[in-house]
Amino acid sequence: MTQKKPTGQAAGPALVLEGVRKRYGDKQALDGITLTVERGEFFGVLGPNGAGKTTLVEIMEGLRRADSGSLSVLGAPPWPRNMALLPRIGVQTQSSAFFTRLTAREHLATVAALYGADPAGVARTLSLVGLAEQGGVRVDVLSGGQRQRLAIASALVHEPELIFLDEPTAALDPQARRALWQVLRALKGAGRTIVYTTHHLDEAEALCDRVAIVVAGSVVALDSPGRLVGAAKAPTRLLVPADRITAERARGFEGVDRVVVEGGSVVLETRAAGPVLAALGAAVGLDGVRTRTATLEDVYLELTGELTGSEGRA
Ligand SMILES: Nc1ncnc2c1ncn2[C@@H]1O[C@H](COP(=O)(O)OP(=O)(O)OP(=O)(O)O)[C@@H](O)[C@H]1O
Missing domain, CATH: 3.40.50.300 (P-loop containing nucleotide triphosphate hydrolases)
Incomplete structure (x- = not known):
């Protein structure tokens, strides 16, 4: 050009x-x-x-x-x-x-x-x-x-x-x-x-x-x-295949703020991703586990007050 x-x-x-x-x-x-x-x-x-x-x-x-x-x-x-x-x-x-x-x-x-x-x-x-x-x-x-x-x-x-x-x-x-x-x-x-x-x-x-x-x-x-x-307060989301763990069991891990089930995954929201991943690995293994760190969209939703009702988000 x-x-x-x-x-x-x-x-x-x-x-x-x-x-x-x-x-x-x-x-x-x-x-x-x-x-x-x-x-x-x-x-x-x-x-x-x-x-x-x-x-x-x-x-x-x-x-x-x-x-x-x-x-x-x-x-x-x-x-x-x-x-x-x-x-x-x-x-x-x-x-x-x-x-x-x-x-x-x-x-x-x-x-x-x-x-x-x-x-x-x-x-x-x-x-x-x-x-x-x-x-x-x-x-x-x-x-x-x-x-x-x-x-x-x-x-x-x-x-x-x-x-x-x-x-x-x-x-x-x-x-x-x-x-x-x-x-x-x-x-x-x-x-x-x-x-x-x-x-x-x-x-x-x-x-x-x-x-x-x-x-x-x-x-x-x-x-x-x-x-x-x-600088965001938005959590890291750990997506675990739903056949590997129940939402109830996921809620029992220390450091997990919230658990939702979304499209075949149990999603653990945490601000202590390291320790939670370690505990998860020891309990059910990490195969197929995906990690989503905060994005600008999370920051935006937090600031614009739309974060509630986030169950539908992947
Ligand atoms: N000519 C106008 N007369 C009266 N109110 C207006 C006028 N233009 C915009 N507004 C109002 O001013 C506010 C800001 O509108 P604006 O179009 O700047 O928002 P926006 O962020 O561009 O929205 P969008 O993303 O929907 O395009 C809105 O409440 C809108 O209804």
Whole structure:
């Protein structure tokens, strides 16, 4: 991939938000958001439905005005609408607009022209998102996943410094999803800053340098996935084939906090995995026993108060 290095690499962070608040009627959608996104950072925005993520990202994009607080995007205020910022920012949303009667290539060429970008970027960007062979296909004939990739291409074609992606893998099959991960990692490698909204916690864990978990308009956690998981109170889960041990017997091991039966396994939740594994090995052997350590999803569920009722989780 030939990505030119971003221009305008001025010193200073890509985004600085201080005390950003936004209210809709009597709904306080953002309740004082303070955060900084460094240049070149892959930054995740996570949170349950209605948490305020879209509002937050739209304020960063300059599409909405904050009620109060201060905001700097690539060193400049995004509101009132800052036209000088537009070519430096790429935005993909869930409701991206398309020129549906054009082909994918024509659509992208139009977007590139609107930004005054190099037309040579069109073929490269189509190929980058895996649409090289669909360039001549009309947009209204593309599959949902292909349109999603075209929306991503539309956010990238003018080679912006700062890229906002809103659940970009939502309509993608697993292969296309992994292919997009590679594209995004390459963009980060080329020095771009990426702000990434997702409900896929595995994706955030695999891609993001840091994530902000937003709940009810506030940031409740802000750190690297690794540090969040490391500091988590979430237990290790030991999955024992159900024909090897009963739930009652499993509950008898010292250090086991909780036992549930899930899909052919007796699951022992523990914060003392070593001693419990040793006791388990002595009692029933460890053949077929699987260990699941805490993930970002556990941290997220804990922080968003959804950990209860976890019986259904593998
Ligand atoms: N234009 C609006 N008018 C009134 N209320 C709104 C408006 N936009 C959002 N809200 C409310 O503000 C809160 C935050 O909404 P927002 O769309 O930012 O959340 P979100 O985290 O993006 O949710 P989701 O994951 O479901 O997209 C919600 O309670 C929502 O109902």
